Amino acid sequence: MIRIHVLEGTALVWSAEEAREIRERFRLVGTLVGALARKPRQNAHLGLPLQLLPEEARLLAELGAAVLVRGTETQPPAEGEEPTQASEVEAYRRELEESYQEQQRLAGAEREALLARLAERIAQGRARRREQRGETPDTVEDSGLLDSPFVLPHDAMMVQLPTARRCLGQVERVDWTSPSPDWPHPGRPAHEARYRVFRELWGRGYYLSGGSKFGGDFLVYPGDPLRFHAHYIALCCPQGDPLPLRTLVAAARLGTGVKKTLLLCSPDAGGTLAFTSLQWSGLQ
Amino acid sequence: MEEPGCAAPGTSPNEREARGSPRGNWMATHPKLTEMMSLDVADSTQVYAAFLVYLDLLEGRNWHEVICVGLAELQLVCLRGREREAENLQVVVPTPVHVSFTHQRLKEIMKRACIPQAETDSPLSVILAIVESDSTVVYYKLTDGFIMPDPPDDTEDMDNKQWRKKRRKLLR
Numbered sequence: 001m002i003r004i005h006v007l008e009g010t011a012l013v014w015s016a017e018e019a020r021e022i023r024e025r026f027r028l029v030g031t032l033v034g035a036l037a038r039k040p041r042q043n044a045h046l047g048l049p050l051q052l053l054p055e056e057a058r059l060l061a062e063l064g065a066a067v068l069v070r071g072t073e074t075q076p077p078a079e080g081e082e083p084t085q086a087s088e089v090e091a092y093r094r095e096l097e098e099s100y101q102e103q104q105r106l107a108g109a110e111r112e113a114l115l116a117r118l119a120e121r122i123a124q125g126r127a128r129r130r131e132q133r134g135e136t137p138d139t140v141e142d143s144g145l146l147d148s149p150f151v152l153p154h155d156a157m158m159v160q161l162p163t164a165r166r167c168l169g170q171v172e173r174v175d176w177t178s179p180s181p182d183w184p185h186p187g188r189p190a191h192e193a194r195y196r197v198f199r200e201l202w203g204r205g206y207y208l209s210g211g212s213k214f215g216g217d218f219l220v221y222p223g224d225p226l227r228f229h230a231h232y233i234a235l236c237c238p239q240g241d242p243l244p245l246r247t248l249v250a251a252a253r254l255g256t257g258v259k260k261t262l263l264l265c266s267p268d269a270g271g272t273l274a275f276t277s278l279q280w281s282g283l284q
Numbered sequence: 285m286e287e288p289g290c291a292a293p294g295t296s297p298n299e300r301e302a303r304g305s306p307r308g309n310w311m312a313t314h315p316k317l318t319e320m321m322s323l324d325v326a327d328s329t330q331v332y333a334a335f336l337v338y339l340d341l342l343e344g345r346n347w348h349e350v351i352c353v354g355l356a357e358l359q360l361v362c363l364r365g366r367e368r369e370a371e372n373l374q375v376v377v378p379t380p381v382h383v384s385f386t387h388q389r390l391k392e393i394m395k396r397a398c399i400p401q402a403e404t405d406s407p408l409s410v411i412l413a414i415v416e417s418d419s420t421v422v423y424y425k426l427t428d429g430f431i432m433p434d435p436p437d438d439t440e441d442m443d444n445k446q447w448r449k450k451r452r453k454l455l456r
Contacts, residue, residue, distance in 0.1 A: 231432055242384035245414050249381075252424050261433045266387040274391055277431035281411050281423035283345055 002066035004057050005049075006174055006182045011057035011068070012049040019050040026065065027202065028056045029209050029225055037161055053210055054185045055198040061176040069171040070182045096159070104152040111150055193238045194218075197265040200273045201234065208234075215254050220263065232263040232277075239267050248278070256280040311335070316352070320361050323354030329380045333415040334361040337378035340413075340421045341365060350376075355396055362397050362410075373399050376423075378413045394428055407431075 002018045004011050013019050013030070022028050030053070032046040039045065052060075060066035115122070174183050185191040194217055201208055207221040209230075216233035219225075233255050237243060243264075255262040255278070262278040311317060317335045326334075334352065341347040341363065350365035363376040375397050379385075394408045409427040416422075 232430070237387040239388065240386055242386050244384050245379065245381050248385075249414060249422060249424070255433075259433050261431055263430065264387050264390070274387070275429055276387065276390060276394070277427045277429065279425045279427070279431060279433070281425045283411075283423045 002060060003171070004052065004060065004066050004068050005171070006057070006068050006070050008182055009054070009184050011052040011054065013052065014049045016048060019048065022050070022052075022056075022060070023224075026060065026063070027205075027207055028052065028059065029207060030056060031210065053198075054191060055195045055208075058176060058185070058195055059199065059202065068174040068176050068183060070174050072170045072172050099159075100152070100154070100157050103157055104150075107152045108150040189238065193267070194236050196267060197234060197236045197273060200265075211235075214258060214260070215251055216262070219260075230260055233260050234263045234265055237264055237266040252278045252280060320352050320354075323352070323361060325354040325356045326359050326361050330359075330378070330383075331361055333380045333413075334363065334378040336415050336419055337376060337413040337421055338363055341376065353397075358393055358396055360393070360397070363413075364399065375399060375410045376413050377410050378415060378421075381414050381416050390426060391428070394426060 002013065002022065003015070004013055006012070012033075013022065019030070022030065030050040032048065033051045034047045034049050035043075036045060036047045057066070057068065061068060174180060176183060177186055179186045179188075198208060198218065201218070201220055207223060207225055207228075208218045209221070209225055211218045211233055214230075214233045217236045218234040219230040220232035220234050221228050221230050233251070235251060252262050264276040264278060266274055268274040314335070316338055317331070320331045320334055320338075321328075338350055338352065341350050345367070347365050347367050348369050348371075350363050352361055352363055354361055360377065360379075363378065364373050365376065366373050377393055377397055390412075394410050397410055398408045407428045409425060412424045412426055414422050414424070
């Protein structure tokens with residue numbers, strides 16, 4: 001069961017396996033919004049958590065594939081919990097020390113190998129220096145390549161930063177059908193309208209993602225967004241909501257500029273959804 | 285060119301008055317505009333917009349022929365015409381820019397204004413002609429259903445040098 005963590009209306013998935021399952025099994029893309037531990041100062045490539053649209057989270061909950069959870073207040077550690085934490089700290093320190101010893105051994109071995117490879121050149125260099133200084137060549141000294149035992153300095157050690165959380169915090173389930181502070185969407189007309197369009201388009205086999213970058217509600221892809229450009233910018237028009245023409249022109253113009261068709265979506269009289277495509281006419 | 289309202293040199297004041305008010309008045313007596321108004325299906329702003337689109341299609345875009353049709357149920361004057369002699373008839377729905385449409389109304393317009401096509405598999409489609417307050421017209425095509433956009437051109441239209449530069453920057 002996929003766990004979707006909700007916080008003030010935002011839906012997040014923290015597990016890498018679950019994020020992958022969501023994409024591969026359910027055709028839902030989401031957006032990665034977390035900083036990468038090794039490359040924090042950029043946002044071209046981001047990592048976990050995966051943020052889902054409210055519509056995506058609701059779809060997974062409706063399909064019974066996911067539950068919405070929220071973190072509960074962290075309790076101060078009870079009497080019995082202290083030793084557990086201390087033992088974890090001890091274990092971590094032991095791991096670090098073992099890693100350090102291993103790295104020192106490997107570094108030492110590598111250094112030896114390197115010196116052996118360059119032994120001849122080092123000897124030549126030493127002999128030349130001795131000649132320049134006017135000393136007699138001393139073959140005994142030259143054989144000692146390792147002057148002092150090798151010690152790997154502690155700050156040269158490589159440390160692994162574990163980014164997976166060792167133990168999950170306390171969570172409680174959230175009802176996705178009724179509004180709450182952390183999941184306020186159910187019942188809101190705008191959300192309900194968008195969800196209907198989302199469900200219909202998803203049901204037709206499209207991949208969908210957020211469309212706010214293109215002035216619309218959703219971007220509609222014929223396949224995985226990693227492989228295709230979007231074909232449509234979907235704009236949800238709630239029934240009876242008048243569309244000012246200037247807005248329509250702006251949206252259609254933008255769509256033409258980025259080579260996508262604007263798709264107006266609204267519920268029909270019969271309860272189904274109606275779609276209208278809007279394109280620049282191309283009249284010269 | 286003569287300024288509106290200005291008399292040609294050598295005419296008397298009486299003649300000037302008889303000539304009439306500024307040149308803009310030629311519109312009011314244009315037979316097509318009077319024809320559209322006589323249809324009596326729409327308000328004056330929509331009729332005026334329809335007239336401007338009519339002129340733009342014939343004079344500006346050089347369409348082969350354009351006729352006007354009154355749609356009473358929609359309270360619209362719309363135009364039907366063809367771009368070139370050999371092409372199909374297209375429906376153009378003129379509207380002033382300050383009007384708002386619901387999606388419902390747009391669908392209704394498409395249903396009623398469209399010419400029943402001989403090939404039933406082609407979807408309903410109209411051209412929405414939006415007239416701004418300065419008389420410029422923008423044309424957008426509305427089609428029922430999903431119409432895929434044109435595929436992006438490959439690197440032919442991009443300057444090769446610019447394209448290579450972009451790719452190098454991206455891959456770095």
